[in-house]
Amino acid sequence: GAGVSQTPSNKVTEKGKYVELRCDPISGHTALYWYRQSLGQGPEFLIYFQGTGAADDSGLPNDRFFAVRPEGSVSTLKIQRTERGDSAVYLCASSTGGEQFFGPGTRLTVL
């Protein structure tokens, strides 16, 4: 079956712009996670959804970052007023309560 998909695969934007990153989880997976992987680092947790609600958003670095999952399936990570330090690969994962399955990521570059 289809795995976790993320779009776009690459996003280049200018400092100060707004971006949206999309995650399509595996069908039927109730849990969805966002992680951020900076160059030379391991993935860092951002936010976790159980259904439509954010169960844990403790990893969001500041209020420029926001994520939604309105129907309990697709999720969108939104970043306002992007900064060069936001450049990273943004990973999405989904789960039914066991293993987390990861998507290929969106590489965000802020110029």
Place this chain on the structure above:
Amino acid sequence: AQSVTQLDSQVPVFEEAPVELRCNYSSSVSVYLFWYVQYPNQGLQLLLKYLSGSTLVKGINGFEAEFNKSQTSFHLRKPSVHISDTAEYFCAVTKGKGGSEKLVFGKGTKLTVNP
């Protein structure tokens, strides 16, 4: 809070040699441990996990890991590596069984297998 230390950022080895990638964790509560592999330009793939039971865990592609609670370690091993094992390997820990809690990752170990 949990944390993970991967002691080696890069490990070069020759094909068919054994390899060990080291992982130590810290936590004030019981944890569950994972190893993920990331091939170039691909997403993370689960290699193996320790949830409970036997401390020696076998995973895909001939990898295994041993959970050592007294040393707070979860080192990954393979007796004979192939060129295709060249990838980055991440150790991760969570309080939950991997599906209801966030994963905390180490910084990764880049394994390069040379002919």
